[in-house]
Amino acid sequence: MNELLKNLTEAVGVASNEKEVRLLIRDLIVDHVDEWHVDAMGNLLALKKGTGASPLRVLVDAHMDEVGLMITDVDSNGTFKFEGVGGFNDRTLLGKVVQVGPEKIIGVIGARPVHLLKAEQRNSVVKMDAMRIDIGAKNKDAASGKVKVGEYAAFVTEYEELGETAVGKAFDNRAGCAALIELLRARPYPFDVYASFSVQEEVGLRGAQVAAYGVNPDAALVLECTPAYDLPNDDDVSPNVALGKGPSIYVMDGVTIQDPRLVAHITRTAAANGIPFQIRQPGGGGTNTAVIQRTRGGIPAATIAVPGRHAHTPTMMINLDDYANVVKLAEATLRSLTPEVIKRN
Amino acid sequence: MNELIKKLVEAYGPSGFEDGMRDLIRPEVEAYADEIRVDALGNLIAIKNGDGSGLKVMIAAHMDEIGVMVTHVTKEGFLRFTNIGGVLPHNLMGSRVQFANGTIGLIYSDRIEDRGKIHPLNKFYIDVGASSPDDCPVSVGDAAGFVRPFMAQGSRLTAKTMDDRIGCVVAIEAMKRLKSTPHQVYFAFTVQEEVGVRGAMTAANHLDPDVGIALDVTLTGDVPEARPMAISLGKGAAIKVKDSGMIAHAGLVRLMKQRADAASIPYQLEVLDGGSTDARSMQIANAGTAAGCISIPCRYVHSQSETVDAGDVESCIQLLVEILANPIEL
Numbered sequence: 001m002n003e004l005l006k007n008l009t010e011a012v013g014v015a016s017n018e019k020e021v022r023l024l025i026r027d028l029i030v031d032h033v034d035e036w037h038v039d040a041m042g043n044l045l046a047l048k049k050g051t052g053a054s055p056l057r058v059l060v061d062a063h064m065d066e067v068g069l070m071i072t073d074v075d076s077n078g079t080f081k082f083e084g085v086g087g088f089n090d091r092t093l094l095g096k097v098v099q100v101g102p103e104k105i106i107g108v109i110g111a112r113p114v115h116l117l118k119a120e121q122r123n124s125v126v127k128m129d130a131m132r133i134d135i136g137a138k139n140k141d142a143a144s145g146k147v148k149v150g151e152y153a154a155f156v157t158e159y160e161e162l163g164e165t166a167v168g169k170a171f172d173n174r175a176g177c178a179a180l181i182e183l184l185r186a187r188p189y190p191f192d193v194y195a196s197f198s199v200q201e202e203v204g205l206r207g208a209q210v211a212a213y214g215v216n217p218d219a220a221l222v223l224e225c226t227p228a229y230d231l232p233n234d235d236d237v238s239p240n241v242a243l244g245k246g247p248s249i250y251v252m253d254g255v256t257i258q259d260p261r262l263v264a265h266i267t268r269t270a271a272a273n274g275i276p277f278q279i280r281q282p283g284g285g286g287t288n289t290a291v292i293q294r295t296r297g298g299i300p301a302a303t304i305a306v307p308g309r310h311a312h313t314p315t316m317m318i319n320l321d322d323y324a325n326v327v328k329l330a331e332a333t334l335r336s337l338t339p340e341v342i343k344r345n
Numbered sequence: 346m347n348e349l350i351k352k353l354v355e356a357y358g359p360s361g362f363e364d365g366m367r368d369l370i371r372p373e374v375e376a377y378a379d380e381i382r383v384d385a386l387g388n389l390i391a392i393k394n395g396d397g398s399g400l401k402v403m404i405a406a407h408m409d410e411i412g413v414m415v416t417h418v419t420k421e422g423f424l425r426f427t428n429i430g431g432v433l434p435h436n437l438m439g440s441r442v443q444f445a446n447g448t449i450g451l452i453y454s455d456r457i458e459d460r461g462k463i464h465p466l467n468k469f470y471i472d473v474g475a476s477s478p479d480d481c482p483v484s485v486g487d488a489a490g491f492v493r494p495f496m497a498q499g500s501r502l503t504a505k506t507m508d509d510r511i512g513c514v515v516a517i518e519a520m521k522r523l524k525s526t527p528h529q530v531y532f533a534f535t536v537q538e539e540v541g542v543r544g545a546m547t548a549a550n551h552l553d554p555d556v557g558i559a560l561d562v563t564l565t566g567d568v569p570e571a572r573p574m575a576i577s578l579g580k581g582a583a584i585k586v587k588d589s590g591m592i593a594h595a596g597l598v599r600l601m602k603q604r605a606d607a608a609s610i611p612y613q614l615e616v617l618d619g620g621s622t623d624a625r626s627m628q629i630a631n632a633g634t635a636a637g638c639i640s641i642p643c644r645y646v647h648s649q650s651e652t653v654d655a656g657d658v659e660s661c662i663q664l665l666v667e668i669l670a671n672p673i674e675l
Contacts (some may be wrong), residue, residue, distance in 0.1 A: 236419045251486035252414055252429070257537060259363030261488075281484040282414045283427045294543055297551030298385035344383035 002320065004028070004181065005166060006159040008174035011281040012099065014068030014152040015085050015202045018042055021064045025177060025197050032184045033195070035121040040175065044197040053190035056339055059195060059217035059299075060183060060330070061208050061288050062176035062224070063201030066169070067312050069098065069153040071133070072280070078143035079110065079132035081151060086202030090128045092313040098133060101151035106133040106275050157316035171316040173201065175306040175323055176223035182327045191336050201288055208288035212295040218261065219300045219342050220292045223330060225318065226250075226280055226305035241331070244319045246276030247326045250303040255286035256293060262302035265341045266333050273331045280305065300342045304330055346658075347502070349373065351495040353503035357443055359412030359429045359488045360540045362639050363387055366408035370383035370513060370534050377508045377520040378532070388548040389534040393520065399527030400673055403554035403634070404519075404665070405545045405623035406512035407538030407561070410505070411647055412490040413442060413452075413471070415483055422475030424450065428466055429488060430539030436648045442489035448473050448482045450489060493649040500579065500655045507651035509568065511641050511658060512560035519665040520627050526669045529599075538623055540602065542590075545623035549630035556597065556635045556673060562653065563588075563640035569665040572618070576642050578653070581611025582660040590621025591628055592624030596675035597637035610660050615640050635675050639664055 013021030022044050029046055030036065036046040043130055044064070045146070067086030074080050080100075094111040110132050133153060137143035157169035180195055183295040194215045199207035212220065230242035241248040250258050270277040306326045309317040358366035367389045376379065378391035389408070411430035418424055434454075442450045454464045458649070471489070475481035483489075493505040516532050523530075531552050531634075535542035547558060563583050566574030576583050584601045585593050598614075607614040617640075630638035639661050644652040647673035 237417055237425065250489075252427075255541070257429075257540060260362060279484070280415045282486060284414060293386070294546055296547070298388075298544075298547030300385055304541065342385075344385070344387065 001048050002166065004178045005168070006153055006221040008178050009159050009164050009168040009170045011102070012154040013064050013066055014154050015065040015200045017131065017152045018064045020200045020256070022197065025064065025181065028181050029184050039210065039214055041207050041210050043207045045215065046195040047164065048188065048193045048195065050189050050191040050193065054338065056191040056219065056337065057217045058191055058193055058334065058337065059196060059212060059220040059292065060180055061196045061198055061211065061222045061292065063173045063178040063198045063207065063222060063288060064153065064177055065199055065202050067202045071100065071147055071151045071153065071313060073149060073151050074140055074143050076140050078137040078139045078218050079134045080143065080147060081129070083131055084128060085152065088128065088312055092127045093128065093131060094126060095252065096314050096328065097156045098153040099156050100135065100147050100153040105135050105146050106126060106156065107133040107153065110134045157314050161320070166318050166320055167315060169310045169316065171306065171318050172225040175225040175308065175318055179223045179323065179327045179330060183331055183334070186331055193334065198288060203288065205288050205291045209291040209295065212292040212299060216296060217299060219337065220305040221289050221330060221333065222287050222289045222292065223302065223312070224287050224303055224327065225307035225308040226285070227311040228307035228309045240281040241278050243307050243309060244322060244323060245278045248278050248280045248305040248307050250280050250287065250289070250305065252282040253286050254284040255290040258289060258302045259293070259300040261341055262300055263295045265337065266302060266304060267331065269332045269336055271327050273328070273332050275325050276334070277329065304333070346514065346518065347497050349517065350502060350511065353510040353513055354495050354506045357445060357490045358408055358410055359490045360409040360537045361443060362488050362538045363408045367534070368406065370517070373517050374520055374532065384548060384551060386544050386547050387536045388544045390548065390552070391520065391532040392399040393523065393526060393530040393532065395526050395530065399529065400555040401531070401553070402528045402535060402669065402673070403531045403533055403557045403627060404516055404550060405533045405548070405553050405557065405559045405627060406516045407509045407533050407535045407544065407623060409509070409536055409539050410490050411444050411539050412488055414488045415485050417485060418481050419656060420477060422477045422481050424471040424473065424483065426469070426471055431647050432466065432579070433647055434466050434469065437469055440649055441492040442471060443492045444483050444487050444489045446482065449492065452671065491649050501652055502541060502655055503650050503652045505649040505651065507643050507653050508562045508646055511562065511653055515560045515641065515658060515661045515665060518662045519669065522662065522666050523669055527672055530669055535623055542621065542623050542626040546623060546626035547551070549627040549634060553631050554627065554634055557622035558665070559622040559627065559638040560665070561622040561638060561640055562643035562646055562651065563617050564646055565642045568644055576613055576615055577658055578642050578644060580613050581657060582664045583613050583615040583642050585615045585617065585624070585638035585640050588617035588621045589619050590625035591636065593624065594635040594638040594675065597635050599667065600673060600675065601637060601639070601664065604671065605664050608663060609666045610663045610667065611642070611662065612660065613667040
């Protein structure tokens with residue numbers, strides 16, 4: 001059992017409420033870094049000093065936050081209205097168990113049972129604003145005493161391993177956090193590595209924007225968990241990425257063209273070390289690379305991701321070999337990164 | 346000048362992959378610049394020193410062009426692709442693209458059932474003459490630009506990438522003609538404009554200019570059933586007042602008009618409903634920049650037959666030189 005992934009995914013840290021995850025990570029890295037601090041937005045920033053062989057300053061980012069819900073109102077019957085914090089496909093929410101507020105009160109996102117559905121309702125999707133979280137309170141007063149408007153709700157999923165596959169919530173992006181922690185536990189790099197465990201990625205890449213501004217590095221690497229979509233399909237179309245085929249390397253997504261020199265450096269490194277990799281299908285989506293790249297006078301940046309099925313649902317799946325290879329590839333990428341890779345003439 | 350235009354408009358340089366463009370432009374400006382820099386994102390910045398009495402002025406013309414990127418190679422060796430910037434499906438049938446390694450591809454779409462409808466982008470494919478992924482010379486993540494030779498017919502100049510290689514030409518020509526300037530002028534040949542005015546943003550953050558002027562194409566209202574717009578080919582440089590991303594600095598617009606009037610340069614005032622330019626990035630960089638744009642009127646923007654008028658191009662060059670050669674008071 002990978003305890004690091006278990007502990008990180010079972011911790012709760014919905015965007016802008018990342019404290020529990022931050023404290024957990026802080027304790028996991030404190031003995032392996034030279035300095036750390038928490039910035040104004042809540043990003044955990046740590047410096048691992050290099051050997052002095054290279055003058056570079058390199059930022060490695062992984063966001064700590066996960067998608068979740070926020071309580072917006074309590075109904076007369078004691079159930080709670082809520083809104084999404086981050087992006088959801090509404091139909092994945094019905095019937096799921098959530099933990100609400102600092103006390104982690106258990107609730108369920110209620111659904112009208114199939115017996116009571118009219119024919120047309122069976123074929124339509126219930127919208128989030130028609131769903132309620134039910135904590136089993138007998139009335140409004142009882143409910144309000146336990147859960148307050150403005151509190152966060154997160155999914156409840158125990159981490160499990162099914163052979164080489166791991167199931168859990170929030171692999172997006174605790175898988176990236178775990179990889180970054182492993183990078184910090186390794187021996188020093190030729191240059192100073194700044195780690196940012198950033199906040200509020202799921203609501204608009206917000207934490208990394210100020211983290212990158214504060215660190216002002218020469219180059220940046222973002223560690224992510226990217227949606228895999230590799231289930232059976234009749235058409236001859238690419239899976240965007242598939243489980244078990246290795247780290248996923250971004251070239252272009254909806255908001256970023258990755259630095260081509262860094263992408264080439266990463267793919268060369270993978271080939272040289274016999275690490276499998278897949279180019280993520282160019283198109284939609286976006287990572288913290290977008291905001292890091294455009295910080296100040298511009299920062300060369302690229303993304304390596306663990307493929308994850310069923311992203312932004314309570315039950316994600318990753319392949320543990322993919323995860324291990326992301327750690328391996330990220331470490332090899334850093335150790336072989338020289339100023340020449342990103343030099344412009 | 347047509348030789349320079351031809352060289353730039355036929356070159357490869359989709360957003361994010363502008364290395365070749367930079368190598369083309371650099372020798373054109375080297376003799377006229379006091380210093381040349383390339384920044385972290387790849388913007389080429391040619392600096393012309395002033396006499397110390399003027400302002401810091403950034404001129405931005407983007408090197409990148411719209412294009413496509415491979416998302417999938419089918420088992421028969423055809424390529425599915427996504428867009429880089431504003432690629433319009435109805436401009437694609439039968440067009441040709443070129444990859445960085447020289448491979449040429451032909452674009453066509455899946456079977457058309459209804460001639461009144463245009464397929465979405467994911468129903469188009471590129472044929473590079475391959476018969477399987479194994480003999481396909483390009484792979485997922487490779488970028489391509491369109492292919493179309495430059496054409497000069499009378500005063501009308503047509504190419505795949507007037508947007509915005511013609512802006513680069515205006516900048517280069519202005520550099521050549523500008524004998525002296527009171528200003529510290531940064532001629533920035535920017536990257537990644539077509540995907541969200543990204544290069545100009547980091548360049549402006551870094552250079553921190555007082556004044557920013559973008560050089561870019563704008564739409565026209567002078568073709569059959571056009572959306573009404575008071576811009577025509579051949580009626581002079583367009584001085585941007587507003588587009589959907591920026592309201593130009595009023596003092597800068599006034600100054601542009603004054604300079605054009607004083608030098609008898611024909612101009613038109615531009616209000617563009619949709620689209621924006623590097624001026625938007627410059628305007629909101631750091632603590633703000635007095636930003637404006639000199640636009641080259643252009644028909645058929647984002648098609649492979651983008652068409653400008655040589656007289657308008659000349660007016661834009663003259664106007665830029667007049668602005669840079671004299672004091673700027675806002």
